[in-house]
Amino acid sequence: MRRPRLAGEGRQALLDEILPVLVDTGIKDEMVGGLLRNTIGMERLRAAVAQAAGRLPGDNGHLAMLDNSSSSLRQFTPDVLKRSASPVARAPRRSWRP
Structure with missing residues (x-):
């Protein structure tokens, strides 16, 4: 066949x-x-x-791929930035020395 x-x-x-x-x-x-x-x-x-x-666009579809993969970044980045701006996140860290 x-x-x-x-x-x-x-x-x-x-x-x-x-x-x-x-x-x-x-x-x-x-x-x-x-x-x-x-x-x-x-x-x-x-x-x-x-x-x-x-046909793929001149960038061979890379920009569309980046756009699709960055959707999770757009979703979670604001929360990460809010938490990193909190007083607990800004507390000075002590360096550990033996």
């Missing part, structure tokens, strides 16, 4: 078919689009466009 192609694998195979046509200098520029549509087929091209996943 053959496993179905994953979307990324199908798009990669499509790219492998498109690139040789694009770099072939023997094919005139005005012929490339028609050649690709006729050999690959519009149905397959449309399916590849439909499977396109959204």
